[in-house]
Amino acid sequence: MAVSGFEGFEKRLELHFFGDDPLNNLIDNEMGLRLLDFESLQEVLDAVQCTVVSAVGNQYFDAYVLSESSLFVYPTKIIIKTCGTTQLLKSIRPLVDYAHDLNLTLCACRYTRGSFIFPKSQPFPHTSFKEEVFYLEENLPINLCYRKASVMPSKLASHSWHVFTASDAQATTRQLVSGDVNATFTLEICMTELDRVIARKFFRRPDDGKNGDTAGKEMTELTGIGGINPNPNSIICDFAFDPCGYSMNGVDGDRYSTIHVTPEDGFSYASFECVGSVYDDHDEVAQILKRVVQVFKPATMSVSTTCTSHEVWTRVVHAIEPLGLKCRSCVMDEFPAAGSVVFQTFTATRRK
Incomplete structure (x- = not known):
């Protein structure tokens, strides 16, 4: 809980992975990241400082309602969205490590958020967008060599959109082959x-x-x-x-x-x-x-x-x-x- 009030604006992290072995890569009916057990997921969430309160899943992905927002786990994609004073970016290292144990490698990352209502209440590494970008740069694998950070302004002084993306050299090619980059949108x-x-x-x-x-x-x-x-x-x-x-x-x-x-x-x-x-x-x-x-x-x-x-x-x-x-x-x-x-x-x- 922030000192001045609860911070509603979420921090959102989206991570994409691919199989290390091209001869044994993931296919649609394989579980991939969904094989992570609940204890491992909770260890990641402990680093973020939140927990699971409810969950549901189907043949495609698992969806978790968190004490602060949501977590979605697909075979090769994870999305974590947290509000309040959570430390979302601290999930990167454990997620990359757990994925490595499943022979999966991080190939793309997208971090977005709005302007905090109570920015002075945010803990490290979310004390500023500059600090967040520095933390991302330091904690993402070196294969994600194409990186960009941007603050998108608006005519409303208190509303800006913060975006950081990172990808490896083949990320666009993989998404083009799968159709993701051309066919999907996120609102x-x-x-x-x-x-x-x-x-x-x-x-x-x-x-x-x-x-x-x-x-x-x-x-x-x-x-x-x-x-x-x-x-x-x-x-x-x-x-x-x-x-x-x-x-x-x-x-x-x-x-x-x-x-x-x-x-x-x-x-x-x-x-x-x-x-x-x-x-x-x-x-x-x-x-x-x-x-x-x-x-x-x-x-x-x-x-x-x-x-x-x-x-x-x-x-x-x-x-x-x-x-x-x-x-x-x-x-x-x-x-x-x-x-x-x-x-x-x-x-x-x-x-x-």
Whole structure:
């Protein structure tokens, strides 16, 4: 817990691996990183200073709700997203070591975050983006030789997007062969100043007699979060914290979505993240964005889109502005092996 309040803005780390032996490389039905036992995962999370509170999985990946956000484990990819005063980057070394034991080598890394609400409360190595980049440079394997760090600004002084990427010489070629770099996109949405009536729905009643899972399911239904994903067959793993706060992981085939809410007055925050394909129905992406805004009704919002195609981010404004949020800034930058990152900020045209 930060001294001034709970830090809602997450730090996000995505690591990609490949098999050392080309004659025995991973195929779709092999487990890869999913072979890591729970004790090993918890050792990684101990370094970060968080723990697992709920979990679900399918044939493609495992999704964990953490005491501070989420963890997703695929055969050759791990995504960790943590809030508060967690030390996320301290997960890199143990993850690389455990992957090495499985004959997997790190080939690409992407670290992203917004601007902290309480930056002075962050511990090392998250005291500044400069310190984070230095820590990444020192702790990533030397084979990740293509590196770039960038702070993407906006017209809102308190909202910037921080991005660091690193990859080896063959990362782009591997992703092109697999289709990842061309076909997929990641949306990272950060919302502040949530509608107060909505924010109250993420508080639990004192002594409600419910556990976190049961209370989480009630919040999912009460707030309309269950209707954000258009696929009714997707799995939702949700959890409500005591006395307030909420996390959710959605599992839909090989894709995930995740929501985290810090509802306290003065520093209310919610995030939504999902992955998709550029071959999806673009109207579906627009509908998801609209549902997210309608659920939380934020006064300030940012959307980061990571993709090689312009088809996704160009539709963000058209989906959001009719809901009373005006686009204030839009910046783009290119990153090795990650493609382009577009950062857009929005504010309510009429503030309450």
